[in-house]
Amino acid sequence: MRRSSLCVVVLAxxxxxxxxxxxxxxxxxxxxxxxxxxxxxxxxxxxxxGARECVAVGRWDDASQVTAxxxxxxxxxxxxxxxxxxxxxxxxxxxxxxCRAAGECTAVGNYEDGGVxxxxxxxxxxxxxxxxxxxxxxxxxxxxxxxxSCTSATTCTAVGTYIDALGQQQxxxxxxxxxxxxxxxxPLPAGAVGSFxxxxSCTSSTACTAVGTSIDGIGTxxxxxxxxxxxxxxxQSTPNPAGAAASFLSGVSCPxxxACTAVGxxxxxRGVASTVAMTLASGTWSLQRSLTPGGTAGAALTGVSCSxxxxxxxxxxxxxxxxxxxxxxxxxxxTTWTVVSTPVPAGSLGSQLAGVSCSAAAVCTAAGYSLDVNxxxxxxxxxxx
Numbered sequence: 517m518r519r520s521s522l523c524v525v526v527l528a529x530x531x532x533x534x535x536x537x538x539x540x541x542x543x544x545x546x547x548x549x550x551x552x553x554x555x556x557x558x559x560x561x562x563x564x565x566g567a568r569e570c571v572a573v574g575r576w577d578d579a580s581q582v583t584a585x586x587x588x589x590x591x592x593x594x595x596x597x598x599x600x601x602x603x604x605x606x607x608x609x610x611x612x613x614x615c616r617a618a619g620e621c622t623a624v625g626n627y628e629d630g631g632v633x634x635x636x637x638x639x640x641x642x643x644x645x646x647x648x649x650x651x652x653x654x655x656x657x658x659x660x661x662x663x664x665s666c667t668s669a670t671t672c673t674a675v676g677t678y679i680d681a682l683g684q685q686q687x688x689x690x691x692x693x694x695x696x697x698x699x700x701x702x703p704l705p706a707g708a709v710g711s712f713x714x715x716x717s718c719t720s721s722t723a724c725t726a727v728g729t730s731i732d733g734i735g736t737x738x739x740x741x742x743x744x745x746x747x748x749x750x751x752q753s754t755p756n757p758a759g760a761a762a763s764f765l766s767g768v769s770c771p772x773x774x775a776c777t778a779v780g781x782x783x784x785x786r787g788v789a790s791t792v793a794m795t796l797a798s799g800t801w802s803l804q805r806s807l808t809p810g811g812t813a814g815a816a817l818t819g820v821s822c823s824x825x826x827x828x829x830x831x832x833x834x835x836x837x838x839x840x841x842x843x844x845x846x847x848x849x850x851t852t853w854t855v856v857s858t859p860v861p862a863g864s865l866g867s868q869l870a871g872v873s874c875s876a877a878a879v880c881t882a883a884g885y886s887l888d889v890n891x892x893x894x895x896x897x898x899x900x901x
Contacts, residue, residue: 541878543845543858546897548587548594553578556893557585559883560625561612561663561819564873567591569618571640572883572897573599573610573625584608584625584636585895586645589881594897600638600647604629608636612663612715612871614672618642622692624661624674633658635690637674637697650697651690653678659688663726665718670695673744675726677712684710687742689726689749702742702749705730711740715778715819717770722746725796727765727778737762739792741778741801754801757782757792765792767819767830767871774799775825777848779806779832781816789814791846793830793853806830806846806853813837815844819871821880826850829900831858831869831882841866843898845882858898861886867896874900 550557557576564570568591576585584599599610610625619642627636637648652659661676672692677685687702704711710731718724724744729737739754756763760782770776776796783789793806808815815834822828828848833841843858860867867886874880880900885893 541900543856543882543898543900545859545861546589546594546899548895548897549596550895551576551578551585551596555579557895558885558893559585559870559895559897560610561871562873562881562883562897563613563615563621564589564875564881565615565618565620567875567879569615570873570881571597571613571615571621571623572895573613573623574883574895575609582607582609584610584627584638586610586623586640587895589897597640597645599623600645602627602629602636602647606630610636610638611661614664614666615640616666616669620669622664622666622672624664624676626660632656633660635659635661635676635688637661637664637692648692648697651699653680653688653699655681657681657683661688662713663715665716665724667718667721671721673716673718673724675713675716675728685712685731687711687713687728689713689716689742689744693721700744700747700749703751705740705751707732709733713740713742714764714766715768717768717776718744719770719773723773725768725770725776727768727780729764737764739763739765739780739794741765741768741796752796752801755794755803757790757803759784761785763792766817769820769822769828770796771822772825777820777822777828779817779820779830781832789816791815791817791832793817793848804848804851804853807855809834809844809855813839817844817846818869819882821872821874823874823877827877829872829874829880831872831884833868841868843867843869843882843884843896845869845872845900856900861894861896863889865889865891869896869898
């Protein structure tokens with residue numbers, strides 16, 4: 517199977533690329549199971565409805581097929597769940613999940629049935645996963661969902677990307693209401709020929725913020741934010757770090773209407789990656805000074821979760837001169853970001869965190885993957901409390 521193109525894009529964009537004094541919380545590795553025949557597995561997203569209720573999603577590979585993966589945390593252990601398989605699917609992958617309440621989660625990704633990749637949406641009711649029918653843009657050469665945000669039991673918004681007839685990535689957004697999913701048009705920034713959306717956060721059924729990147733005619737990537745208001749998506753002006761050759765936003769969290777934090781990565785002309793963080797207040801996005809850990813060759817932030825308008829936790833990875841990756845976590849208090857020490861699995865050849873969900877300040881769960889001694893991906897979950 518072709519790995520989820522969106523996941524590949526996110527990681528490619530990122531490569532273009534002292535414990536917190538405010539909290540006594542620490543990160544620790546949690547034991548996570550794998551399917552019995554898995555030779556590789558990875559988490560792409562995680563969502564917690566409470567301190568004792570989390571769901572992480574991703575994919576696992578048995579060397580012949582890639583299959584969607586889901587696991588649930590009950591406060592004491594992670595347990596495998598069984599995602600549903602779309603009719604005719606030969607492969608599937610879940611990239612993002614949102615749990616609005618215990619036993620009420622929606623996960624998104626893509627699947628293949630022998631043709632072009634198609635959008636995948638699944639719903640968890642506390643007992644089983646079920647596929648929800650989801651549309652694909654007409655003429656698409658592949659459609660992928662990366663993130664979902666739900667504000668009620670019957671209202672969700674999902675975002676991602678599709679490949680148009682010319683082979684260019686374009687933003688994809690859809691919402692679920694009245695029992696069905698429908699695509700909503702998304703605009704391109706002036707001068708852009710393509711774009712994709714990596715993350716979405718909604719504060720009501722008609723108010724959402726999505727982030728990602730836009731692509732101009734020569735392939736330059738710049739930060740992108742779209743705002744959904746009363747059923748219509750519009751482009752918001754976003755800054756880019758000074759001297760950046762490319763910039764990408766990979767995660768967004770909006771704890772209140774009109775108040776959001778987004779994170780990602782930028783790269784300079786030498787290809788060195790640096791973390792990016794920005795906040796939305798009074799309708800304006802402003803850069804904040806996030807940190808690239810000392811002694812590293814570069815770093816990226818891949819996900820963020822805010823428990824209030826001034827308290828957030830972001831995760832991602834840093835890498836050394838040999839491109840060995842280590843998990844990265846940063847806390848935001850007010851306007852200050854602080855790097856927080858994160859553990860590395862014993863014997864790991866590298867680790868990355870893809871997403872984070874905080875049920876309260878300094879109570880967070882992050883998910884991603886580590887590389888074992890054979891350089892195979894293994895699911896990774898870490899707990900902050």
